[in-house]
Amino acid sequence: MAPLDPHSYTDSSHPLTKRVDLSLFLDFDSKTILGSATLHLSHVHTGEFYLDTRTLRISSIVGPSDEPLQYTLDDAQPIKGSLLRVTLAKHTSFKVVYATDPCASALQWLDPPQTAGKKLPYILTQCQAIHARSIFPCQDTPLARIEYSAKVNVPKEMKVVMSAAHVGRSAPSSGEANSACEESRWLMEGRIVEYFNMEQTIPPYLFAMAAGDIVHAELSARSRVYTEPCELEGAANEFAGTEAMMQQGEALFGPYAWERLDLLVLPPSFPYGGMENPRMVFLTPTVIVGDKSGVQVVAHELAHSWTGNLITNATNDDFWLNEGFTTYAERRIVEALEGEERACLHIGLGWTGLKEEMERFKERPEFTKLKTNQEGVDPDEIYSQVPYEKGFHFLWRLEAEFGRAAFDDFLKKYISTFRFTSITTETFLQFLKDHFLGIEDKIDLDVWVYQPGIPADAIEPKSTILQRVLALAEGFNSGQRISEEDAVSWQALEWQIYLENLPKKLHAERISELNERFHFSENHNWEIKVAFLTIAAFSGYETCFPAIESALHSVGRMKYLRPLYSGLLQSSSDAKELARRVFADARHKYHPIAQSVVQGLLQKFDQ
Numbered sequence: 001m002a003p004l005d006p007h008s009y010t011d012s013s014h015p016l017t018k019r020v021d022l023s024l025f026l027d028f029d030s031k032t033i034l035g036s037a038t039l040h041l042s043h044v045h046t047g048e049f050y051l052d053t054r055t056l057r058i059s060s061i062v063g064p065s066d067e068p069l070q071y072t073l074d075d076a077q078p079i080k081g082s083l084l085r086v087t088l089a090k091h092t093s094f095k096v097v098y099a100t101d102p103c104a105s106a107l108q109w110l111d112p113p114q115t116a117g118k119k120l121p122y123i124l125t126q127c128q129a130i131h132a133r134s135i136f137p138c139q140d141t142p143l144a145r146i147e148y149s150a151k152v153n154v155p156k157e158m159k160v161v162m163s164a165a166h167v168g169r170s171a172p173s174s175g176e177a178n179s180a181c182e183e184s185r186w187l188m189e190g191r192i193v194e195y196f197n198m199e200q201t202i203p204p205y206l207f208a209m210a211a212g213d214i215v216h217a218e219l220s221a222r223s224r225v226y227t228e229p230c231e232l233e234g235a236a237n238e239f240a241g242t243e244a245m246m247q248q249g250e251a252l253f254g255p256y257a258w259e260r261l262d263l264l265v266l267p268p269s270f271p272y273g274g275m276e277n278p279r280m281v282f283l284t285p286t287v288i289v290g291d292k293s294g295v296q297v298v299a300h301e302l303a304h305s306w307t308g309n310l311i312t313n314a315t316n317d318d319f320w321l322n323e324g325f326t327t328y329a330e331r332r333i334v335e336a337l338e339g340e341e342r343a344c345l346h347i348g349l350g351w352t353g354l355k356e357e358m359e360r361f362k363e364r365p366e367f368t369k370l371k372t373n374q375e376g377v378d379p380d381e382i383y384s385q386v387p388y389e390k391g392f393h394f395l396w397r398l399e400a401e402f403g404r405a406a407f408d409d410f411l412k413k414y415i416s417t418f419r420f421t422s423i424t425t426e427t428f429l430q431f432l433k434d435h436f437l438g439i440e441d442k443i444d445l446d447v448w449v450y451q452p453g454i455p456a457d458a459i460e461p462k463s464t465i466l467q468r469v470l471a472l473a474e475g476f477n478s479g480q481r482i483s484e485e486d487a488v489s490w491q492a493l494e495w496q497i498y499l500e501n502l503p504k505k506l507h508a509e510r511i512s513e514l515n516e517r518f519h520f521s522e523n524h525n526w527e528i529k530v531a532f533l534t535i536a537a538f539s540g541y542e543t544c545f546p547a548i549e550s551a552l553h554s555v556g557r558m559k560y561l562r563p564l565y566s567g568l569l570q571s572s573s574d575a576k577e578l579a580r581r582v583f584a585d586a587r588h589k590y591h592p593i594a595q596s597v598v599q600g601l602l603q604k605f606d607q
Helices: 229-238 242-253 295-303 320-338 340-360 386-402 404-418 425-435 445-450 464-474 484-489 492-500 508-518 526-539 542-554 558-569 573-589 592-605
Strands: 017-027 032-053 057-062 071-073 082-099 107-110 122-125 146-155 159-162 165-170 191-202 209-212 215-220 223-227 262-265 280-283 311-313 421-423
Touching: 057 071, 146 159, 146 209, 159 191, 215 229, 215 242, 223 229, 223 242, 229 262, 242 295, 242 320, 242 404, 280 295, 295 320, 311 320, 311 404, 320 340, 320 386, 320 425, 340 386, 340 464, 340 492, 386 404, 386 445, 404 425, 425 445, 464 492, 492 526, 508 526, 508 542, 526 542, 526 558, 542 558, 542 573, 558 573, 558 592, 573 592
Parallel strands: 017 146, 223 262, 262 280, 311 421
Antiparallel strands: 017 032, 032 082, 057 082, 071 082, 107 122, 122 209, 146 191, 159 209, 165 191, 215 223
16 A cells, blocks of 8 residues: 555555546535536545545435445645545445535635626636546546546536536436535526536546636637636637647647637736636637737647647656646747747746746756656645756757657557556656667666756757847947847747846846837736836835836736746735735635645735
């Protein structure tokens, strides 16, 4: 008996769950879900069976004939939550009746004023990395891949979407209510039930649901975009090229296995740029800027359809298998659609971010490795670009060593061999060695995978445009300025690279000069705006404090929150006070995951 995953109570001697059937009553008044989860196991089990939970209130647990089963809910641990022990006797299935907590870490309940349309309340989920356990009891490890079904009871004016096939929508029926919800409540007038089924196996962190004032527009025969009504036209225009990206992904990596790729543009509180939930990708509205510069996020989430969703990291220690491969695949898609020069700009931006992460973790070098040891560590706390960018550079180094044609052949065999499985780094390395015989004599795999830092043989990106942008950024303090020709020709990516390569702290007159000329603080592209405001935050430039405050109130994407709060907290006393005050006022707008991250920054820097 031993744990399978440092972030889960799942025991190696227990059968894995193969399917979960959910019944969910969404109560927007109490901000809770009254639910039941019927778990179907891979084989019969007798004795204690372990499940992960976080802040769930368990009402009862019964077997297939509704016979009561004994259970114990242990005290909560800070990272894993509470271990639920269920006593089984030759069971292959059982049902847990429960309710979620209003502060469930995976759930964000939004009141109408917090939405774009301000008409209806809204709920969204974010289960990565270990938050599915706050929605339903489960073996919350990527090793426990599940199918699932769900019936979701909501007010009839709402639309529900999930990372599953939509089966139907009808009025509530007698006998459907789960034991956590009285039938009279389930059958209340003004409610509707939406039905979903997911037949492909996914890790629990890819369970996803949202409900609110949601409409959609068709993008292609196998793709739609869903948003609130007022956002629909802009989103449909921004993501019109989704089908072309899908076709390019299939050309590179093989058939698309998930039938549909629908996109949901969420309210601005969503904590990530995108989340690769199968069949229903979640996206931040900050990628909709009108010039299609944000579609790279869609390319990344699409790439996850092969690398991450189809082949998944076994535990968060192997997270680079998801994000390193997906960053590589994303850039291959971008290169095919936009050309090698544009792809190189993306690589250059990532290279800058990777070097910044090395500085961020200089006191914790364990988290600059690809294969990490996260025992006793909250994965949200150490989330970074390292698995994305160092993972990408490892694969890019392999491609350079063996040639693109040979590496493409390897990728296709890798995907076809391990599809619908969750694997360890060691499994990947053995497959790599078997395919490229003698690779250890050409590339030091130990240095790349198990050692901290950026290996000496990592390839630094180079292109004409990239070198021009970097040279101008490097020469800023010595008086080099952007020419009118550059200013007219640069796209959003060039501006972002330029700003992110400037010194983090600049004199007030330099910041003023930049903003007066280019109006960065008012830019509609959030990547450009936040890159500039981060400089202002670290520099304590008070003229931009209102713009920083507005930004922190407007979005909950952690990519923006982290640098802005970090900058303020490492700047002047007035800047620190601004950070404290804004967080106190805005925290209710952030997803619980983002709240926790910002709280951690306050504790780290505000001492």
